Structure formats: C-alpha cells, structure tokens
Amino acid sequence: MTGSLEPLWPAPTATDPVDAVVTVPGSKSATNRALVLAALADQPGFVRRPLRSRDSLLMADGLRAMGIGVEDTLNSSSGVSGGGDAWRVLPAPLNGPARVDVGNAGTVMRFLPPLAALATGPVHFDGDPRSHERPLGGVITALRGLGARIEDDGRGALPLTVHGTGGLVGGSVTVDASSSSQFVSALLLSGPRYQQGVEVRHVAAGSARGGADAGGARVGTVPSLPHIRMTVEMLRAAGARVDAPEDGGEPDVWRVAPGALLGRDLVVEPDLSNAAPFLAAALVTGGTVLIRDWPRHTSQPGDQLRELLTRMGGSCAFTEDGLRFTGSGSVHGLDADLHEVGELTPVIAAVAALADSPSRLSGIAHLRVHETDRLAALANELNGLGGDVTETADGLVIKPRPLHGGVFHTYEDHRLATAAAVIGLAVPGVQVENVGTTAKTLPDFPGLWSDLLDPTSTVKD
Incomplete structure (x- = not known):
C-alpha cells in the first residue's frame, strides 16, 4: 500500500x-507505438489526437532526449480528418549520452531500449521505484542476443544503460513473453531498422506452452495478444513487412524484415x-x-x-x-x-x-x-x-x-x-x-x- x-x-x-x-x-497504446514508429521513419510525420498523459509525455520526452524532434502543433494543413491537436515528429540520428525517465510506464521502459540500441552513445534508463520491480529481463536478454551492449548490474531490471553503436545486427532471438506481450512488441517496433530485421520467438522458460501450474494458473502463453496484433498492424501501415501467427504463420513467432518506414499522418483512436x-x-x-x-x-x-x-x-x-x-x-x-x-x-x-x-x-x-x-x-x-x-x-x-x-x-x-x-x-x-x-x-x-x-x-x- x-x-x-x-x-x-x-x-x-x-x-x-x-x-x-x-x-x-486517445489510445495510450496507439499513441506510444505511433511515436516510436514515427521516430524511426525516413520522413517527418504527424501523430494526431494523441493521448497527452504522463505515459505518453514520458515517451515523447524520451525520444527528445535521444535527438528526435517531437513538436506540439495545432496545424491541420494536411487536410487529414482529425487534425487539430497533434505532435509533429521529426526523425533524426539517435544520439547519446542521454537520460530517459520511464516513470512507471511499461511501454516506455520496454519500447525505448531497443530503439536506444540504434543510438550513437550511452542511453541511461531509470524511473519510479515501482519500475525497478517490473519485468524487463526478457527485453534485456533478447537485445543482448541481437548484439546490444547493456549494463544492468545483473538485475534484469531498471536502472540500466544501453551503449548504442549506431546500429544493430538483429536476426533471430528467443524471448519468454509470458509476463508481458510488450516484450514482443518492443523488439518488433525497432526491428525494421536492424540490419537483418528481427525474428522473435516466444518460448516460455521451464514450462510447456499453454499448460497450467500446480495451482491451476495458465503458464507459457503470451498475455494481451491484441496488443501484439496492434503492433503488427501499425508496423504494416508504416510500410514494414511482418509475418505473424494470425496470418497462418508459425505459432508464437513474429518476423519483421529490414526496411524503411514511412512518415505518416496518423489519427489516434x-x-x-x-x-x-x-x-x-x-x-x-x-x-x-x-x-x-x-x-x-x-x-x-x-x-x-x-x-x-x-x-x-x-x-x-x-x-x-x-x-x-x-x-x-x-x-x-x-x-x-x-x-x-x-x-x-x-x-x-x-x-x-x-x-x-x-x-x-x-x-x-x-x-x-x-x-x-x-x-x-x-x-x-x-x-x-x-x-x-x-x-x-x-x-x-x-x-x-x-x-x-x-x-x-x-x-x-x-x-x-x-x-x-x-x-x-x-x-x-x-x-x-x-x-x-x-x-x-x-x-x-x-x-x-x-x-x-x-x-x-x-x-x-
């Protein structure tokens, strides 16, 4: 308490x-995904009717800390329905040193370290005391498997520092996403900018997929799958090539091909x-x-x-x-x-x-x-x-x-x-x-x- x-x-x-x-x-989930994708795009974009709350402001500030332009605007010059309140996102080379306050926002603490691996220089992440207790080890371990250097003093949690080298090889990685679907979304969102893209395979540690423990709790399955489907849909709308289980692909495996992302004019639901x-x-x-x-x-x-x-x-x-x-x-x-x-x-x-x-x-x-x-x-x-x-x-x-x-x-x-x-x-x-x-x-x-x-x-x- x-x-x-x-x-x-x-x-x-x-x-x-x-x-x-x-x-x-506006949707927090859509706003924060849209901000990340806009930051990684090849052209400027708009995020219209964004949620302006603590979580989304922390995401915008985190991107700004790494060199991305996130500008407030009331300009609806594009003529897109739903203009008015918007963020104009100006992609730029990601740079450190930088410090990112994640607050207690799961999307910020999980979505930005994979992006920070593309920066040049160190990016330090910390947040509220409760953020130190929330699961993050899956993202940390996966990023290391993709070639990133991360210092977390063995905690598998915040605070941590990502030492970006300006790019990431990417490739195939296994992650246990039983505790959060955000582990998968975090890797997919930045995947198009990795040299080999990314293949994320969910494998639950020490348990059979879809089984139950002695107390009857479900183990091994990824919770909140609609959030991963949202990630996949938004990636595709930004021009990424994505293979997902719901398209008849391999269960619990998501693939994102390397490639450019489009700067979009997106109205948040x-x-x-x-x-x-x-x-x-x-x-x-x-x-x-x-x-x-x-x-x-x-x-x-x-x-x-x-x-x-x-x-x-x-x-x-x-x-x-x-x-x-x-x-x-x-x-x-x-x-x-x-x-x-x-x-x-x-x-x-x-x-x-x-x-x-x-x-x-x-x-x-x-x-x-x-x-x-x-x-x-x-x-x-x-x-x-x-x-x-x-x-x-x-x-x-x-x-x-x-x-x-x-x-x-x-x-x-x-x-x-x-x-x-x-x-x-x-x-x-x-x-x-x-x-x-x-x-x-x-x-x-x-x-x-x-x-x-x-x-x-x-x-x-």
Missing part, C-alpha cells in the same frame, strides 16, 4: 441513471480501455452512455468491453456518433477468461462486486507484475469495503455482498482508481486515495467523472 499527500477524493454517488455523451482521449469506467457507469446505474468515435473495426483490446459488459446485463449499439451502451437496471456476474484483456480486470471486478451473482475472472496471473499486484490490490480494497473476493492462482472469485464506504487505496495504479470510482456510484462514502494517478492515461479523470453525473455540464443526446 502506498500513501499520498493528495487529499482523499470523495467518489460521487449516482442518484439517477447516467445519460451522457463522453469523448475519451479513442482509448477503448479507458472507456471502461464510463460504460460501467451506464451498467451500474441503469443509464446510457455514448462513447464518441468508437471504431467499428479495431485491434484495441478494449473493444471486448462490448461483449463483456453486455454479458453483465447491458446492451450496446453503434450509432453515427459512436457506441451507445445502456444498462438494464440489473447487473449479473460472469465467468470470463481475461487473459487477452487483463487491463480491463479492475473495472470488471468492480462491477462484479455490485452484481446479483458470483463471478470468476481467470487467465490474469500476469496482473501481479503490472503497475502494482492488481489481484492482491483488488481483493484487499474490495474486501475492505465489505466485499467477498478471493484470489485464485490466476484470477479472482467475487461473491457479491453489501458494500459500505471507506478508503480505497490505489497503489499508484490508475486502473485501481477508476475501479474505485465505479464502486462509488452505488456505494456512498467511498474515498479514493491519490485519484491523481489516473493522469497516467486519463487526464482530468475527476472532471470527466463529475461531468458524467452532472446534468448541467454533461453533453446530452
């Missing part, structure tokens, strides 16, 4: 069904995972929320919210403006494997705690090494409000009970804070510690949440 000097935030309680239109900021608390608000209050610009076809894991929350009692439909989600007035438990969409777990768990029947959430043992141990944190905090939540080897069993108010600790984890806000809709007296941690991916969440519940300030249909 972490303390905070920030005052406790009283989570608003809904007195009526919500009825709101919400504009969710709304972050669908960050839509989770707003859709949950419609479900919990029996109301309606429309999320603007929800794409009909997307690789974002958050798109699975449509199916998951419908199973829990809601309904959804596409409109000309986006996705409309409506609660039925009842909330049901569910049995769901969230292995591919683990980031949705906190809000799903919060809704499950308010349901009329038990839930079992499985396939998410990897959440123990995210921003915090999310399984332990959810169990502790929901139980602290009177809930009945039990950890399993790879997930949670949630048996609904009447909840009461109290302090909900967030462990400096943005998704714990949004889960607490969902609980507060139905449970008076919930006070959220460090709600400001939501700035990691969802700037001004308290303001957005207040607007959701205030009919005088929420945009109506």
Whole structure:
C-alpha cells in the first residue's frame, strides 16, 4: 500500500441513471507505438489526437532526449480528418549520452531500449521505484542476443544503460513473453531498422506452452495478444513487412524484415480501455452512455468491453456518433477468461462486486507484475469495503455482498482508481486515495467523472 499527500477524493454517488455523451482521449497504446514508429521513419510525420498523459509525455520526452524532434502543433494543413491537436515528429540520428525517465510506464521502459540500441552513445534508463520491480529481463536478454551492449548490474531490471553503436545486427532471438506481450512488441517496433530485421520467438522458460501450474494458473502463453496484433498492424501501415501467427504463420513467432518506414499522418483512436469506467457507469446505474468515435473495426483490446459488459446485463449499439451502451437496471456476474484483456480486470471486478451473482475472472496471473499486484490490490480494497473476493492462482472469485464506504487505496495504479470510482456510484462514502494517478492515461479523470453525473455540464443526446 502506498500513501499520498493528495487529499482523499470523495467518489460521487449516482442518484439517477447516467445519460451522457463522453469523448475519451486517445489510445495510450496507439499513441506510444505511433511515436516510436514515427521516430524511426525516413520522413517527418504527424501523430494526431494523441493521448497527452504522463505515459505518453514520458515517451515523447524520451525520444527528445535521444535527438528526435517531437513538436506540439495545432496545424491541420494536411487536410487529414482529425487534425487539430497533434505532435509533429521529426526523425533524426539517435544520439547519446542521454537520460530517459520511464516513470512507471511499461511501454516506455520496454519500447525505448531497443530503439536506444540504434543510438550513437550511452542511453541511461531509470524511473519510479515501482519500475525497478517490473519485468524487463526478457527485453534485456533478447537485445543482448541481437548484439546490444547493456549494463544492468545483473538485475534484469531498471536502472540500466544501453551503449548504442549506431546500429544493430538483429536476426533471430528467443524471448519468454509470458509476463508481458510488450516484450514482443518492443523488439518488433525497432526491428525494421536492424540490419537483418528481427525474428522473435516466444518460448516460455521451464514450462510447456499453454499448460497450467500446480495451482491451476495458465503458464507459457503470451498475455494481451491484441496488443501484439496492434503492433503488427501499425508496423504494416508504416510500410514494414511482418509475418505473424494470425496470418497462418508459425505459432508464437513474429518476423519483421529490414526496411524503411514511412512518415505518416496518423489519427489516434479513442482509448477503448479507458472507456471502461464510463460504460460501467451506464451498467451500474441503469443509464446510457455514448462513447464518441468508437471504431467499428479495431485491434484495441478494449473493444471486448462490448461483449463483456453486455454479458453483465447491458446492451450496446453503434450509432453515427459512436457506441451507445445502456444498462438494464440489473447487473449479473460472469465467468470470463481475461487473459487477452487483463487491463480491463479492475473495472470488471468492480462491477462484479455490485452484481446479483458470483463471478470468476481467470487467465490474469500476469496482473501481479503490472503497475502494482492488481489481484492482491483488488481483493484487499474490495474486501475492505465489505466485499467477498478471493484470489485464485490466476484470477479472482467475487461473491457479491453489501458494500459500505471507506478508503480505497490505489497503489499508484490508475486502473485501481477508476475501479474505485465505479464502486462509488452505488456505494456512498467511498474515498479514493491519490485519484491523481489516473493522469497516467486519463487526464482530468475527476472532471470527466463529475461531468458524467452532472446534468448541467454533461453533453446530452
């Protein structure tokens, strides 16, 4: 548990069904991938409607530290729909010495060291205390196998220094990505600039692929595969040649050919995972929320919210403006494997705690090494409000009970804070510690949440 000097935030309680239109900021996952690909391109490019949050600002600052131009602009001279707020990215030779602050951003700590291997000179990486505990050994070991020199004093974790030599041979490498799909994406994103490209083969250490340990937890498989599919799609859109398992290729093997990347004019989709608390608000209050610009076809894991929350009692439909989600007035438990969409777990768990029947959430043992141990944190905090939540080897069993108010600790984890806000809709007296941690991916969440519940300030249909 972490303390905070920030005052406790009283989570608003809904007195009526919500009825709101919400504009969710851009996708963190897409923004940070787009920035890396734009930095490695042969021509300048634009990243439009980017997420401007702590994680994406750390990514932009990390690229600037290595010599890439990342300029703020409101110019929409290209005529591309969705102009306005944008970053113009100006590729340049990558240089050290440089220092990169990764904060507690998984994408920054994992995506930038493979890029730093292309720099001339040393690039030092460090971040928040929690970043030192998060898995990074897979990326470090793989980069060494591809020819990079990295100093980490044997930790297999931050802090570390990449001693770039201006290029990297690349080639084939084996990585255990059981703890994070970002290990694979990190290597693929910079792969086109390696002399031989890169072939990434996932092999789980000491376990059979797809099996289970003695406690029933899944082992060996790569979590959050939709995020790797997003990486593959964005690489191809930038001109890279990529072979992936979903194209009929070898299971757990991804190949990126060496070649130039295009400078693009890219409009970032709304972050669908960050839509989770707003859709949950419609479900919990029996109301309606429309999320603007929800794409009909997307690789974002958050798109699975449509199916998951419908199973829990809601309904959804596409409109000309986006996705409309409506609660039925009842909330049901569910049995769901969230292995591919683990980031949705906190809000799903919060809704499950308010349901009329038990839930079992499985396939998410990897959440123990995210921003915090999310399984332990959810169990502790929901139980602290009177809930009945039990950890399993790879997930949670949630048996609904009447909840009461109290302090909900967030462990400096943005998704714990949004889960607490969902609980507060139905449970008076919930006070959220460090709600400001939501700035990691969802700037001004308290303001957005207040607007959701205030009919005088929420945009109506």
